[in-house]
Amino acid sequence: MSTAPRSARLLAEAAGTAFLLATVVGSGIMAETLAGGNVAIALLGNTLATGAILVVLISAFGPISGAHFNPAVTLVFRLRGEIGNGEALAYVLVQIVSGIVGVWVAHLMFDQALAQISMNARTGPGQWLSEAVATFGLIATILFGIRARANVAMMVGLYITAAYWFTASTSFANPAVTIARSLTDSFSGIAPVDAPGFILAQVVGAVAALVFFRMVREDS
Amino acid sequence: MSTAPRSARLLAEAAGTAFLLATVVGSGIMAETLAGGNVAIALLGNTLATGAILVVLISAFGPISGAHFNPAVTLVFRLRGEIGNGEALAYVLVQIVSGIVGVWVAHLMFDQALAQISMNARTGPGQWLSEAVATFGLIATILFGIRARANVAMMVGLYITAAYWFTASTSFANPAVTIARSLTDSFSGIAPVDAPGFILAQVVGAVAALVFFRMVREDS
Amino acid sequence: MSTAPRSARLLAEAAGTAFLLATVVGSGIMAETLAGGNVAIALLGNTLATGAILVVLISAFGPISGAHFNPAVTLVFRLRGEIGNGEALAYVLVQIVSGIVGVWVAHLMFDQALAQISMNARTGPGQWLSEAVATFGLIATILFGIRARANVAMMVGLYITAAYWFTASTSFANPAVTIARSLTDSFSGIAPVDAPGFILAQVVGAVAALVFFRMVREDS
Amino acid sequence: MSTAPRSARLLAEAAGTAFLLATVVGSGIMAETLAGGNVAIALLGNTLATGAILVVLISAFGPISGAHFNPAVTLVFRLRGEIGNGEALAYVLVQIVSGIVGVWVAHLMFDQALAQISMNARTGPGQWLSEAVATFGLIATILFGIRARANVAMMVGLYITAAYWFTASTSFANPAVTIARSLTDSFSGIAPVDAPGFILAQVVGAVAALVFFRMVREDS
Numbered sequence: 001m002s003t004a005p006r007s008a009r010l011l012a013e014a015a016g017t018a019f020l021l022a023t024v025v026g027s028g029i030m031a032e033t034l035a036g037g038n039v040a041i042a043l044l045g046n047t048l049a050t051g052a053i054l055v056v057l058i059s060a061f062g063p064i065s066g067a068h069f070n071p072a073v074t075l076v077f078r079l080r081g082e083i084g085n086g087e088a089l090a091y092v093l094v095q096i097v098s099g100i101v102g103v104w105v106a107h108l109m110f111d112q113a114l115a116q117i118s119m120n121a122r123t124g125p126g127q128w129l130s131e132a133v134a135t136f137g138l139i140a141t142i143l144f145g146i147r148a149r150a151n152v153a154m155m156v157g158l159y160i161t162a163a164y165w166f167t168a169s170t171s172f173a174n175p176a177v178t179i180a181r182s183l184t185d186s187f188s189g190i191a192p193v194d195a196p197g198f199i200l201a202q203v204v205g206a207v208a209a210l211v212f213f214r215m216v217r218e219d220s
Numbered sequence: 221m222s223t224a225p226r227s228a229r230l231l232a233e234a235a236g237t238a239f240l241l242a243t244v245v246g247s248g249i250m251a252e253t254l255a256g257g258n259v260a261i262a263l264l265g266n267t268l269a270t271g272a273i274l275v276v277l278i279s280a281f282g283p284i285s286g287a288h289f290n291p292a293v294t295l296v297f298r299l300r301g302e303i304g305n306g307e308a309l310a311y312v313l314v315q316i317v318s319g320i321v322g323v324w325v326a327h328l329m330f331d332q333a334l335a336q337i338s339m340n341a342r343t344g345p346g347q348w349l350s351e352a353v354a355t356f357g358l359i360a361t362i363l364f365g366i367r368a369r370a371n372v373a374m375m376v377g378l379y380i381t382a383a384y385w386f387t388a389s390t391s392f393a394n395p396a397v398t399i400a401r402s403l404t405d406s407f408s409g410i411a412p413v414d415a416p417g418f419i420l421a422q423v424v425g426a427v428a429a430l431v432f433f434r435m436v437r438e439d440s
Numbered sequence: 441m442s443t444a445p446r447s448a449r450l451l452a453e454a455a456g457t458a459f460l461l462a463t464v465v466g467s468g469i470m471a472e473t474l475a476g477g478n479v480a481i482a483l484l485g486n487t488l489a490t491g492a493i494l495v496v497l498i499s500a501f502g503p504i505s506g507a508h509f510n511p512a513v514t515l516v517f518r519l520r521g522e523i524g525n526g527e528a529l530a531y532v533l534v535q536i537v538s539g540i541v542g543v544w545v546a547h548l549m550f551d552q553a554l555a556q557i558s559m560n561a562r563t564g565p566g567q568w569l570s571e572a573v574a575t576f577g578l579i580a581t582i583l584f585g586i587r588a589r590a591n592v593a594m595m596v597g598l599y600i601t602a603a604y605w606f607t608a609s610t611s612f613a614n615p616a617v618t619i620a621r622s623l624t625d626s627f628s629g630i631a632p633v634d635a636p637g638f639i640l641a642q643v644v645g646a647v648a649a650l651v652f653f654r655m656v657r658e659d660s
Numbered sequence: 661m662s663t664a665p666r667s668a669r670l671l672a673e674a675a676g677t678a679f680l681l682a683t684v685v686g687s688g689i690m691a692e693t694l695a696g697g698n699v700a701i702a703l704l705g706n707t708l709a710t711g712a713i714l715v716v717l718i719s720a721f722g723p724i725s726g727a728h729f730n731p732a733v734t735l736v737f738r739l740r741g742e743i744g745n746g747e748a749l750a751y752v753l754v755q756i757v758s759g760i761v762g763v764w765v766a767h768l769m770f771d772q773a774l775a776q777i778s779m780n781a782r783t784g785p786g787q788w789l790s791e792a793v794a795t796f797g798l799i800a801t802i803l804f805g806i807r808a809r810a811n812v813a814m815m816v817g818l819y820i821t822a823a824y825w826f827t828a829s830t831s832f833a834n835p836a837v838t839i840a841r842s843l844t845d846s847f848s849g850i851a852p853v854d855a856p857g858f859i860l861a862q863v864v865g866a867v868a869a870l871v872f873f874r875m876v877r878e879d880s
Binding site for chain 4: 477478479480481483484489491538564565566569570573577580581584585587588590591594595598599602603604605606608609652655656657
């Protein structure tokens with residue numbers, strides 16, 4: 001892991017999470033505005049932008065902070081003992097705050113009101129299962145990718161590219177992203193009342209992935 | 221090859237094949253639902269998701285199980301003597317069962333009935349030739365990719381990305397995928413009655429690729 | 441360069457060029473059939489498939505034959521003295537013949553008549569300039585890519601992805617491809633009467649790229 | 661950095677910037693012509709081509725000139741003391757002139773009038789913020805990518821792929837590109853009167869990224 005001091009690590013988490021959210025929300029606004037009502041075309045633009053920026057951000061900030069940008073990832077690394085309690089808490093706080101800043105920057109770029117609340121209903125068993133599966137896959141991608149000494153940045157970008165399409169929820173897979181996306185009334189938003197269900201499913205999926213990884217690893 | 225014990229290898233094959241099928245079927249449902257009747261747009265979403273997840277799954281599980289996820293691949297490695305009869309049989313059974321599980325997970329995520337039977341007719345000489353060509357290309361990609369010490373995970377993801385478009389059958393190229401896709405009545409399904417023709421063509425293509433590889437290799 | 445004997449090299453050129461043309465023509469048929477009249481969507485599918493298969497084919501066959509698949513590339517390597525006259529001639533003949541075979545395989549997969557003649561007019565100064573620019577860029581990509589010890593397979597795939605869109609001719613950039621595509625009356629075809637103009641422009645662009653490379657290289 | 665003499669470096673900057681602009685403008689014309697009025701589809705084609713050619717050009721010319729192709733990049737490397745005043749000035753002049761040549765080549769390929777002036781209004785606080793954010797991200801991508809010894813060519817291509825969608829301005833992020841695009845009355849153009857606002861925002865974003873990089877780096 002990185003030997004960078006905490007201030008550098010938190011700056012990296014802040015910049016990465018803010019850019020991630022600005023991309024998710026900004027590309028969602030751009031795509032919906034231009035797509036002429038064809039939601040598949042809008043999702044193509046949203047997917048391309050999100051997958052691409054994830055590769056960039058993880059490549060850039062991975063050596064500094066580990067490039068979590070995601071409380072579910074930080075939780076798993078806490079459970080693995082690779083990060084302490086205080087550091088994990090600081091990571092999560094920074095992720096949540098800078099995720100919201102990223103959403104607001106997107107709103108400002110697109111000349112929208114800064115403060116918004118999403119009206120997008122995203123709830124029900126299919127959505128929750130989708131988030132659990134999406135986060136299971138994301139954490140498994142990271143853990144097995146590290147184990148394989150593969151290009152984890154590329155793998156995460158490609159995983160989310162796929163998961164935007166194969167889950168019914170378009171794969172939030174990230175509690176900080178879920179909170180931030182509750183504050184935009186655009187393509188990528190989620191109504192605040194539906195956020196807790198998503199976050200709970202994400203935590204369940206993340207822990208399940210860690211358990212699965214240990215099952216396979218103990219054997220090998 | 222991997223030194224992981226059989227239980228770890230089978231877990232990797234199970235997780236990989238289940239995620240592959242969840243992606244193929246889930247992204248097919250998502251794409252068709254959103255594409256407003258434009259099948260090319262739907263196929264773009266289906267292609268992007270499938271190509272991307274293949275890179276991820278092969279990168280993650282390759283060092284553990286070899287990341288076959290495909291009885292045609294397992295057959296070729298059996299013919300090359302790199303895997304024993306018992307192990308090959310176990311691989312194929314796990315691939316078939318977990319492929320079906322992947323389809324069911326996709327159905328649950330999209331709030332669809334678990335058990336379905338496909339009504340998509342996919343038959344005739346053009347379709348069979350397509351599957352033989354698709355599987356020939358897939359096996360050749362793997363064998364020459366290994367020989368070239370190239371990034372086989374990336375190559376397979378890109379190969380299937382191309383083959384979804386250049387074959388008339390959208391390139392199943394995998395008997396376990398064919399069986400699993402007979403159990404979804406959605407975009408990516410295939411009527412069960414048409415599955416045997418696809419599987420036979422896939423086996424022919426796979427063996428032909430091995431013969432071709434040996435022809436080139438003996439010379440070089 | 442490779443130490444593979446000529447028979448292995450020619451088999452690699454044959455398989456690679458045939459798959460390249462099957463992809464260009466097959467994905468063109470698929471894309472046009474599904475795109476509902478939106479040519480940009482059709483070109484997206486055609487581009488994705490062609491760019492992806494180029495990375496695969498060059499990665500797979502590069503270490504054996506150099507993965508030319510293109511008389512313009514063979515010409516440049518002849519001018520650089522890296523291949524002899526007889527070998528170059530054999531390469532070009534194999535490329536032309538197997539390119540045509542690839543087109544025919546595409547026709548058979550899509551249940552079309554084997555023998556076709558294209559009716560697509562592609563002529564005029566803008567088209568010729570496009571082909572010269574496209575081939576200049578392709579050869580420069582290869583020469584500077586080799587010099588930089590970069591991933592040339594990935595670079596060529598990405599270059600053609602771009603060139604399908606930034607040239608007015610959709611970047612044939614390959615005399616064997618041009619001849620083969622004159623034998624399909626589908627999306628990617630070119631009327632035989634227009635082929636010589638394309639090929640001449642391609643040769644001019646290829647030689648210009650070699651001259652440009654030497655200008656830069658002599659300095660550095 | 662490169663030990664190539666100045667003439668080779670300037671040739672590389674010229675070829676790279678010309679191809680970049682030919683791609684941005686040419687693919688914009690192609691995409692708009694074919695997209696049947698759906699601007700999201702047009703932007704997909706424009707994005708795919710631009711992101712792909714950036715990876716190619718930076719991979720090819722990076723070892724020779726550093727592959728700036730962008731006065732904002734040259735400014736940052738000047739501020740870091742990695743390039744002298746005279747060399748930086750020469751780079752910027754070559755970038756501007758060859759960018760314009762690239763636009764003209766695109767016009768000629770598409771049988772359009774050589775000399776054009778854009779009528780596309782792109783102005784206002786949202787657009788300026790977009791350009792500052794876009795250039796901040798581009799420079800941060802380059803600086804942190806070099807620091808991480810990552811594949812900077814791939815990172816820049818993917819960054820611009822994302823930024824075309826997540827900024828309201830489609831991310832020019834380059835003063836030479838801005839000037840050149842004022843000279844095309846097509847999809848990718850910008851009215852000359854709006855260019856200075858873009859360029860000012862780009863310089864602000866570039867310098868801010870350098871400051872941010874130093875903040876993180878001093879800590880680590």
